[in-house]
Amino acid sequence: xxxxxxxxxxxxxxxxxxxxxxxxxxxxxxxxxxxxxxxxxxxxxxxxxxxxxxxxxxxxxxxxxxxxxxxxxxxxxxxxxxxxxxxxxxxxxxxxxxxxxxxxxxxxxxxxxxxxxxxxxxxxxxxxxxxxxxxxxx
Amino acid sequence: xxxxxxxxxxxxxxxxxxxxxxxxxxxxxxxxxxxxxxxxxxxxxxxxxxxxxxxxxxxxxxxxxxxxxxxxxxxxxxxxxxxxxxxxxxxxxxxxxxxxxxxxxxxxxxxxxxxxxxxxxxxxxxxxxxxxxxxxxxxxxxxxxxxxxxxxxxxxxxxxxxxxxxxxxxxxxxxxxxxxxxxxxxxxxxxxxxxxxxxxxxxxxxxxxxxxxxxxxxxxxxxxxxxxxxxxxxxxxxxxxxxxxxxxxxxxxxxxxxxxxxxxxxxxxxxxxxxxxxxxxxxxxxxxxxxxxxxxxxxxxxxxxxxxxxxxxxxxxxxxxxxxxxxxxxxxxxxxxxxxxxxxxxxxxxxxxxxxxx
Numbered sequence: 001x002x003x004x005x006x007x008x009x010x011x012x013x014x015x016x017x018x019x020x021x022x023x024x025x026x027x028x029x030x031x032x033x034x035x036x037x038x039x040x041x042x043x044x045x046x047x048x049x050x051x052x053x054x055x056x057x058x059x060x061x062x063x064x065x066x067x068x069x070x071x072x073x074x075x076x077x078x079x080x081x082x083x084x085x086x087x088x089x090x091x092x093x094x095x096x097x098x099x100x101x102x103x104x105x106x107x108x109x110x111x112x113x114x115x116x117x118x119x120x121x122x123x124x125x126x127x128x129x130x131x132x133x134x135x136x137x138x
Numbered sequence: 139x140x141x142x143x144x145x146x147x148x149x150x151x152x153x154x155x156x157x158x159x160x161x162x163x164x165x166x167x168x169x170x171x172x173x174x175x176x177x178x179x180x181x182x183x184x185x186x187x188x189x190x191x192x193x194x195x196x197x198x199x200x201x202x203x204x205x206x207x208x209x210x211x212x213x214x215x216x217x218x219x220x221x222x223x224x225x226x227x228x229x230x231x232x233x234x235x236x237x238x239x240x241x242x243x244x245x246x247x248x249x250x251x252x253x254x255x256x257x258x259x260x261x262x263x264x265x266x267x268x269x270x271x272x273x274x275x276x277x278x279x280x281x282x283x284x285x286x287x288x289x290x291x292x293x294x295x296x297x298x299x300x301x302x303x304x305x306x307x308x309x310x311x312x313x314x315x316x317x318x319x320x321x322x323x324x325x326x327x328x329x330x331x332x333x334x335x336x337x338x339x340x341x342x343x344x345x346x347x348x349x350x351x352x353x354x355x356x357x358x359x360x361x362x363x364x365x366x367x368x369x370x371x372x373x374x375x376x377x378x379x380x381x382x383x384x385x386x387x388x389x390x391x392x393x394x395x396x397x398x399x400x401x402x403x404x405x406x407x408x409x410x411x412x413x414x415x416x417x418x419x420x421x422x423x424x425x426x427x428x429x430x431x432x433x434x435x436x437x438x439x440x441x442x443x444x445x446x447x448x449x450x451x452x453x454x455x456x457x458x459x460x461x462x463x464x465x466x467x468x469x470x471x472x473x474x475x476x477x478x479x480x481x482x483x484x485x486x487x488x489x490x491x492x493x494x495x496x
Contacts, residue, residue: 007141007166007268008276011257014170015250019400026226026396039234041297042391051235052298060309063469067312070477074319077484078275081326085491092488103481115473117466 062114073102141165141268169267173256181406185218188454195458225402228395233296236392240294244287245393245400251283252407259414260334262424262438273334274326277415278319281370284408285311288372288379288389291401295392303388306465307372307379313472314369314376320480321363324487325419328352338423348422353494355486360420362476362483364449367412369472371405373453375460378468413449414442421445 041048076098084091109115144165149158156164186201193200201214232241255277257267270276285308292304326332328349329340341348350360369376380388390401417423422445424438432440463471 003141003162003166004268004270006162007169007257008254008270010163010166011170011173011254011267012250014167014174015253016246018174018253019246019249022226022396022399023230026228026230030227030395031229033229034231036234038229038231041233041235041295042386043298044386048235048297052296052301053293056301056305060305063309063313066473067316070316071312071319074316074323077320077323078326078332081323082330082332084327084488085330085495089492092492095488096485099481099484106477106481110474115469117469 059117066109066114069105070102073099141169143264144168170257173253173267177253177256177403177407177410180410181403182218182222184406184409184450184454185221186215187451188457189214189217191451191454192458195455222399225395225399230395230397231392233392235296237294237296240290241392242397244291244294245397247287247290248284248404249400249407251280251287252404252411255280255411256407258334259411260338260418260423261442263335263435265435265439266335269333269335272332274322274337274415274419275332277334277411278315278322281408281411282311282315284370284404291393292389295389297392299386299391300389303379303385303391306385307389310372310376310378310468310472311370313469314366314476317362317472317476317480318366318370320477320484321359321366322415322419323484324356324359325349327484327487327491328356334418334423338418338425341422341425342429343425344429345422345427348420348425350420353487353490355483355490356420358479359483359487360416362480363420364416364452366472366476367416368453368456369468371408371412371453373405373409374457375463376468377462378465381462409450409453410446413446413453416449417442417445 041052043049077095080091080095084095141162142165145162148161148165152161190200201217232238258270258273258276260266260269260273288307288311289304292300292302292307295301325337329337331337331340337349345351350356372379378388379385380390385391390398393401422441424435424442426433426437426441
């Protein structure tokens with residue numbers, strides 16, 4: 001066992017070395033002629049406006065939350081899948097209950113339209129931003 | 139497997155010269171070097187293949203030797219080497235407003251994630267660097283390191299395009315990991331093990347013993363896995379994280395030279411990993427399609443590489459055939475089509491196995 005995961009450990013170290021060597025070679029032979037404009041952030045040729053470290057669409061966080069639930073589910077399924085053939089019907093019933101609860105969760109998220117990338121009804125406070133799908137639907 | 143073999147070989151050869159601990163370390167490092175060599179050669183081959191396949195699909199000739207000068211060798215064979223040299227000679231630029239430590243860390247992480255997946259891939263009956271007892275689980279887990287490095291690259295660049303690309307790639311890879319994982323559950327249910335070699339050994343005896351032909355639900359699982367795998371490697375039609383027509387180059391916008399080359403290399407390495415998992419899990423791994431026909435251990439490598447190569451070819455083929463999806467379509471396909479389909483598949487396979495195998 002320790003020999004198996006020892007190899008993984010050495011593979012990580014070798015990976016670091018393997019990335020470093022070409023970077024060092026490149027550092028030695030590549031031209032280095034830095035100017036202020038070259039080191040600027042790329043923004044289609046314009047001068048960069050402000051920092052990019054800003055607030056971001058909440059959709060990504062919701063996706064992350066849903067992912068977390070289902071990824072834990074997948075992790076639970078792995079040991080079950082290994083012993084499934086030995087246990088047969090009992091395993092099917094037990095995991096069936098577990099999966100059905102999660103399917104109910106999926107259905108809930110679906111109905112609440114948290115799976116939509118562009119939500120149908122978003123309250124923007126009646127400003128100049130209109131929901132994207134307002135013209136095509138409703 | 140291979141580590142033990144090299145260890146015994148070396149201890150027979152160098153008995154008494156070095157302590158057994160350092161000998162063990164050497165025998166762990168040698169296969170890692172071999173894997174790195176393999177990745178490099180494979181990357182050169184597949185870059186050439188990508189250029190040529192895309193050219194033939196688009197009805198042009200692609201890189202060619204141009205008469206007397208022979209710019210890129212015969213049939214453009216030297217093109218990938220020229221590309222690699224060009225990347226090596228490029229000036230390395232780190233934007234002054236970037237988060238420098240994270241910016242440097244990202245290429246390391248993405249390459250290590252791809253590199254350490256390779257050590258659990260079975261190339262033949264005894265050709266596997268470490269035969270981990272949780273092989274397939276390990277590959278899935280290590281594959282997720284790519285998400286971290288892409289979002290790290292996007293964030294550290296301090297560039298709007300990069301941030302968009304990084305966030306999109308995180309959402310996309312993370313979402314498609316679930317259908318891919320659920321589809322591989324089907325394989326594990328049928329084989330009853332997480333060990334890559336045992337999964338392949340379960341499929342011994344001709345094409346109809348391969349897991350993909352085990353019951354009518356498995357081909358669906360294979361298709362779901364393969365499409366999710368393409369999405370996880372950020373290939374067209376799922377290349378939203380680096381869609382060049384909207385995001386310049388996505389998370390890679392600020393990267394140049396060798397640092398960019400490692401993102402590029404890792405994408406191709408990840409293609410190999412997901413294809414090898416598909417070949418080992420569904421298509422019989424190193425088994426020959428006909429029992430007893432070209433079925434020796436040496437031919438095993440041939441079959442494994444060919445099955446994987448075919449799947450990589452399909453990926454390249456899809457890239458040059460299909461247009462890119464939109465973000466909302468991408469998410470819809472994952473959460474509303476693949477996830478329910480994968481769950482139904484698990485139930486289907488479970489019921490089928492209980493009814494017909496007991």
